[in-house]
Amino acid sequence: xxxxIFELLVNATVETLYMVGLAALLGTLLGLPLGVLLATxxxxxxxxxxxxxxxxxxxVNATRSTPFIILVVAIIPFTRLVAGTSIGTSAAIVPxxxxxxxFIARLIEGAIREVDRGLIEAAEAMGATxxxxxxKFLLPEALPGIVLGLTLAVVSLIGYxxxxxxxxxxxxxxxxxxxxxxxxxPEVMAAVVLVxxxxxxxxxxxxxxxxxxxxxxxxxxx
Amino acid sequence: xxxxxxxxxxFSGRGGGPEVRALDGIDLSxxxxxxxxxxxxxxxxxxxxxxxxxxxxRPTAGSVSVxxxxxxxxxxxGLRDARRAIGMIFQHFNLLSSRTVYDNVALPLELAxxxxxEIKAKVEPLLELVGLGDKxxxxxxxxxxxxxxxxxxxxxxxxxxxxLLCDEATSALDPETTTSILRLLADINAKLGLTIVLITHxxxxxxxxxxxxxxMESGTIIERGDVFDVFTAxxxxxxxxxxxxVVGAELPETLSExxxxxxxxxxxxxxxITFKGAMANxxxxxxxxxxxxxxxxxxxxxxxHIQDAPFGVLVVxxxxxxxxxxxxxxxxxxxxxxxxxxxxVPANLRAAG
Numbered sequence: 001x002x003x004x005i006f007e008l009l010v011n012a013t014v015e016t017l018y019m020v021g022l023a024a025l026l027g028t029l030l031g032l033p034l035g036v037l038l039a040t041x042x043x044x045x046x047x048x049x050x051x052x053x054x055x056x057x058x059x060v061n062a063t064r065s066t067p068f069i070i071l072v073v074a075i076i077p078f079t080r081l082v083a084g085t086s087i088g089t090s091a092a093i094v095p096x097x098x099x100x101x102x103f104i105a106r107l108i109e110g111a112i113r114e115v116d117r118g119l120i121e122a123a124e125a126m127g128a129t130x131x132x133x134x135x136k137f138l139l140p141e142a143l144p145g146i147v148l149g150l151t152l153a154v155v156s157l158i159g160y161x162x163x164x165x166x167x168x169x170x171x172x173x174x175x176x177x178x179x180x181x182x183x184x185x186p187e188v189m190a191a192v193v194l195v196x197x198x199x200x201x202x203x204x205x206x207x208x209x210x211x212x213x214x215x216x217x218x219x220x221x222x
Numbered sequence: 223x224x225x226x227x228x229x230x231x232x233f234s235g236r237g238g239g240p241e242v243r244a245l246d247g248i249d250l251s252x253x254x255x256x257x258x259x260x261x262x263x264x265x266x267x268x269x270x271x272x273x274x275x276x277x278x279x280r281p282t283a284g285s286v287s288v289x290x291x292x293x294x295x296x297x298x299x300g301l302r303d304a305r306r307a308i309g310m311i312f313q314h315f316n317l318l319s320s321r322t323v324y325d326n327v328a329l330p331l332e333l334a335x336x337x338x339x340e341i342k343a344k345v346e347p348l349l350e351l352v353g354l355g356d357k358x359x360x361x362x363x364x365x366x367x368x369x370x371x372x373x374x375x376x377x378x379x380x381x382x383x384x385x386l387l388c389d390e391a392t393s394a395l396d397p398e399t400t401t402s403i404l405r406l407l408a409d410i411n412a413k414l415g416l417t418i419v420l421i422t423h424x425x426x427x428x429x430x431x432x433x434x435x436x437x438m439e440s441g442t443i444i445e446r447g448d449v450f451d452v453f454t455a456x457x458x459x460x461x462x463x464x465x466x467x468v469v470g471a472e473l474p475e476t477l478s479e480x481x482x483x484x485x486x487x488x489x490x491x492x493x494x495i496t497f498k499g500a501m502a503n504x505x506x507x508x509x510x511x512x513x514x515x516x517x518x519x520x521x522x523x524x525x526x527h528i529q530d531a532p533f534g535v536l537v538v539x540x541x542x543x544x545x546x547x548x549x550x551x552x553x554x555x556x557x558x559x560x561x562x563x564x565x566x567v568p569a570n571l572r573a574a575g
Contacts, residue, residue: 122316125276126330126381127302136329140320216361217319 005062008219009177009191015089016171016199019156022093025155027100028150033145034060034101036134046120046130055171068099068160072167079167092169096160104153111145112138151207155200162196172196223385223417224275229284231441233268244270245281246441252434257411259432259449260421261464267441268421272387275419276308277301289384301344308335309378314368314391317362323373324349324358330381334377346375352406353517368399375406379414386410387419392427404430425468429453429528437461450528454498455560473537473564477521481565489568490539491547496560497534504557507536514550516542539567 034056043054066074072095073153079094080086115138122222123133139146162173172192231245244267252258262268273279274286277293286293286310296304317326327348331341349355352372362370373389377432378386388407392400408431411418422428428435428449436446437460445458456462473481481492502525510516518538525534540547554561 116314116316118312118316119318121278122310122312122435124278125305125308125310125387126333127305128333129302132333136333137318141318143320214320216321217363 005033005179005185005188005191008179009172009188009195012170012172012175012192013145013199015169016158016161016173019089019092019096019161019169019171020154023096023100023157023161024150024154026093026097027153030097031101031104031153032108034105036112036138038105038109039138040130040134046133047096060105063098063102064106069163070097071095071099072164074122075123076167083163087168092161092164092167092171092177095167096157096164099160100153100157103156104150107149107153108142108146110143111149114145115141144211144217147207151204151211154203154207158196158199158203223254223256223289224250225285225287226250226274227285229271229281229286229363231267231274231279232282243441244279245274247505248284248441248443250436252417254417255411255415256434257408257418257420257432258525259428259435260419260438261423261425261428261435262421262438263423263460265440266438268438269389271438272389272419275385275387275405276305276310278437306330306381307383308385308387309381309383310387310389311374311378311391312515313393315362315367315374315394317370317373317377319362319451322359322361323354323365326362326373327376327380330377334381344380344382345376348379351379351410352376366399367395368403371395371399371403372406375403375410379410379416383416385417385419385435388418390422391420393422393424400427401430407431425464429468431529437464450498450531450533453528454496454533457555466480474522477537477567480567480569483565485544485566486568489566490519490541491544491566492537492539493547493551493562494540494562494564495554496562497525497532497536499531502532502534502560506554506557506559507538510550510553513553514546516540516546516550537564 038053038056038060041049041056041191043050063071072092075095076086078098079091082094084092085091087179119137119141120133123137128136161169161171162176163170164165165174165177168174172195176189176192179185180192226248229245229248231244233242233244233350235241236520246267248271260268260271270279274281275288275293277286277296281294288304291304293301293304318329321329324345327345328341331344336344344357349358352375354369354372354376357365357369362373365373374391386407391407395403398415404427407420408417410416420427420432432449434447435449435452436443437458438444439458439460445452445456445461452461453465453468456465477492485491497504497506507518507520511519518540520536520538523535525532527533537570540550551561551563
């Protein structure tokens with residue numbers, strides 16, 4: 001592999017890490033509260049608000065059912081509004097984040113629903129406020145599930161990030177398509193796939209490790 | 223301390239099903255410092271009844287007051303304050319798996335906004351009280367069921383409640399552990415003067431520590447009273463079946479299937495003599511033999527203690543003349559023991575049995 005290609009590979013990896021990292025961060029910041037609300041506003045739940053729950057559910061499902069490549073193109077006006085441009089690595093973070101929010105929200109919702117209802121009853125019997133129940137009971141108890149969910153989200157984002165080459169997003173996927181496929185450089189394609197595999201491995205192992213660390217449910221789980 | 227007046231709870235049926243009357247006109251008064259037991263089969267409404275005390279379930283009619291405060295009238299912050307004065311422990315403990323023993327016990331105090339030093343000063347003595355001083359940094363998953371319930375008790379006591387609600391607190395524990403947890407509860411009741419309300423489906427739990435008991439069936443209280451009275455003279459059929467599981471008042475089958483209602487020629491009367499309270503120590507059997515010339519054949523019997531008060535049941539076959547048996551019955555009654563003619567058996571019972 002020539003030094004030029006190697007440099008391209010390094011740059012593309014950095015771009016991918018930048019896009020995925022920022023999209024995961026923003027997606028968590030917005031998806032976490034949304035997930036908590038989805039889990040707690042249903043009928044008979046802590047912050048019951050059926051109308052909100054229905055509407056939020058529909059929007060989340062709509063976003064989740066749009067294929068990512070369509071989403072990228074469909075929200076170009078929004079991307080331009082937010083990022084000032086619709087082309088480039090920073091602009092690509094917008095559709096990645098938009099796709100990550102509902103995905104992460106559903107994962108967080110699922111993790112919170114796994115928490116034993118008896119704990120909520122105990123919390124209420126102790127005189128905890130709804131906010132205290134979320135912060136001191138639901139989130140800490142759901143933490144192992146949340147960590148695994150976020151790991152899954154990051155892995156999915158790495159996959160999505162390969163598609164944002166379509167809007168000039170750069171990154172590993174873009175490199176693979178332009179050099180590996182269009183210029184018939186199979187060693188670039190192989191290198192891209194290898195780097196992606198290694199990235200996903202590292203993310204998954206790290207996620208598993210952290211999830212085990214925070215899980216106190218099983219003896220010897222630390 | 224806790225007053226229920228005409229409490230009703232109706233659950234609307236799910237998916238258009240029929241509604242369920244979980245509580246149907248409950249009037250009940252629980253005194254300060256009392257250990258009050260509520261027993262019933264599953265679905266009797268006891269679980270709903272205990273949840274109405276701290277408004278985990280809101281009654282659809284009637285009122286519940288705790289320490290003079292009408293609970294149903296409270297909402298939001300007022301209800302949360304009132305709940306802090308009512309501790310609760312659960313069948314499945316409901317501890318936070320992500321927190322250590324210490325942090326679980328500290329939780330109600332954290333919620334109330336106490337400072338770290340204040341929390342420490344309260345939590346450490348509590349851990350000693352429940353015998354878990356050496357387990358403070360363990361996680362619940364590392365503890366046995368009994369130890370988890372001790373954490374639950376310490377947590378419930380941390381906010382210094384006036385009332386402790388126990389929701390089937392020993393039902394998930396083995397008999398030995400149950401005994402140790404009940405001892406702890408009785409101990410706390412004596413030391414702190416705490417009012418304890420416990421629900422259970424096990425009469426042995428009631429017998430072990432309760433002062434008074436109410437028996438529930440289909441949303442109503444069918445019998446109530448001092449534990450000793452309910453055990454020794456149960457009036458309702460359901461109560462009798464609960465009691466018999468503990469005091470063994472049921473006759474063995476080999477005996478009950480031979481009993482006939484009318485006297486048989488050459489047969490003998492079968493009497494059940496119940497000893498209780500101060501009269502339990504009367505040497506009645508030998509007195510009957512000497513005074514009335516009766517031979518008494520003991521068929522079945524059990525002597526028990528209900529919280530240190532002796533209680534015994536003897537089933538005897540009285541071999542002798544009919545008028546001697548009648549005088550014996552009058553004599554037993556005159557001695558403040560109760561006696562009942564269960565029936566008659568052919569004389570060959572012993573040989574056949």
